[in-house]
Amino acid sequence: MKKITKLWVGTLLFVVLFYRQDVGLNAGILGLFVWLLFFLTGVNKSQQKELFLLSVMCIGSALAFAWYGDPFSFFAMIISLLVLGLRCQYPQIRIVLYPFLWFLNYAGFIFKFFSFKFWLPQKISGNNVFKKVLALVLIPAFFVGVFLTVYTSGSDIFYRFFQNIAFDLNFFQIFFLTCLGFFLFFNLWFVFVPKIMIRYNAQLGMNFNSDGSYYQKPTFSFLEINFERKSGEISLVLLNVLLLFFIVTYNYEQFFTATSGATLSDEVHQRVATIIFSIVLAIGLIMFYFKSTFNFDEKAGLLKKLAYLWIFLNVLLIVSAFVKNTEYVSLLGLTFKRIGVYVFLCLSLLGLFVTFWKIYFKKTNAFLLSTMLRSFFFTFVILSWINFSWIVTKYNITFHKATDVAYLRNMDYNTQILWDTYSSDPQWQDYFSKEKARIEKERASGFLSRHLYYYSLSLR
Secondary structure, three states: OOHHHHHHHHHHHHHHHHOOOOOOHHHHHHHHHHHHHHHHHOOOHHHHHHHHHHHHHHHHHHHHHHHHOOHHHHHHHHHHHHHHHHHHHOOOOOHHHHHHHHHHHHHOHHHHHHOHHHHOOHHHHOOHHHHHHHHHHHHHHHHHHHHHHHHHOOOHHHHHHHHOOOOOOOHHHHHHHHHHHHHHHHHHHOOOOOHHHHHHHHOOOOEOOOOOHHHOOOOOOOOOHHHHHHHHHHHHHHHHHHHHHHHHHHHHHHHOOOOOHHHHHHHHHHHHHHHHHHHHHHHHHHHHHOOOHHHOOOOOHHHHHHHHHHHHHHHHHHHHHHHHHHHHHHHHOOOHHHHHHHHHHHHHHHHHHHHHHHHHOOEOHHHHHHHHHHHHHHHHHHHOOOOHHHHHHHHHHHHOOOOOHHHHHOOOOOHHHHHHHHOOOHHHHHHHHHHHHHHHHHHOOOHHHOOHHHHOOOOO
C-alpha cells in the first residue's frame, strides 16, 4: 500500500471513528490500525526483533488506553507509534534525533504540504485530471471550509442555516476532523529528514574507531592533553571528596535527625530531586571527559579509576535514598509520588551502569544517550499498562489502618477494591452512590467513546 493511499484511508478512518464521539475506545482502535499499516508495509529481517518489541509497545499502549482512557496511556500510545513510524521508514536514524525530527516536521507542516513534489507521486502530480480536481475542487473546498468556520463563529443565523444542511450532518465537525486527521497522518507518513540531520546522524556512531588514533586530540586548542588530563583528575578527586562528605551528611539527616510527618514528605522529595540532578550532572561530567581522547589515553588510568569511584559513590547515594523512601512508605503509606521516586531512582541507577559500561568498553556519548532514551521510552510505555491506583489502594488498605481515605477516594481505577473492602461501611455510601452514577454514565456513552475498564466493575 502506497503512502498516499495510507494517508487518505487513515484520514477517512479518523473521521469515522471520532465523528460525534468522545475520545475513548476509538483512539485505541486507531492506534491498532496505524500499527497494522506499518506491519503490512514489511520490514527487513535485520529489523524484525526490534520492530517486534516496538509492536508490543504499540499494541500494549493502545489496549491500555482502550481500557483506562487516561492521559498517561494516551501519550504512551502516541509516542510508541511515532517511534515505530520513524524506525520503520528510517531505520538508520538514531533515536537521539527523533525529538528534533518530530518538532521539525510538525512545525513545518504547512511548508511540506505545499511542496507537492515531496508527497505527491510523480504520476499523480503530472496527471491533468488530478490537477483539475485539486485546483477546482479540493483547494476551493478547503478555503470555503475555513471561512465557513470563521463566519459561523460570528453569526448564530449563519450557523443554524448551515447546521441543518446535509441531512443533519455536522459539517464543521467533519471538516475539523478531516483537517486534524490529515495533519496527523501526513506527518506520520511523510517525514522530512534534512541533510544536516543526516550529517549529524553519521557522527552518532555507538563505537569509536578501532585504534582510536583520530581521537587523540585535546578538547580545546589552547589546552594540551596533559593539562586537560590533570584538570580532570583534580576535578574528580575534589568531587569525590565532596560527594563523600555529602553522603555522610545526607544519611545523617535522613536517618538520625527527627522530622515531623508534616515536613517529611517535602524533605524526602526535595532530597531525591537533588540526588537525581546530581547524578545527571555527574553523567554529564563523565561524558565531557570521556567523549573521545581519554578513552584511548594510556596515561588516563587514574582518571578512569576516579570516574569509577565517582560512579560507585553515586550508587551508594541512590541506595540511601531507596532505603529512606522504603522507610517513608512503611511509615506513611504508598502514593503515586513515592512510586515515582522508585522509578526515577531505578532509572538513575541504570544511567550510572550505562555510564560505567561506556567507559569500560570505550563507547561513544551517542551510545549513552541512545541507551538512556530507549530506557525512558520503554519504561514510560510499560508503566502506562499498570493500574497503580489498585496497587496503592491495596497496599494502604492492607498495611495501613489509618490510611488517608480522601486520597484513596480521589484516585481513579480503584473503585472495585474500595467496594470490596468498604461496601458495608455506612460512611462510604455517598461515595459509592456517586461512583455508581459515574459508572452508569460511562457505560451509557457511545460504543466508540467507551472505556472498557468501567465494564469490568461490579458494584453489587
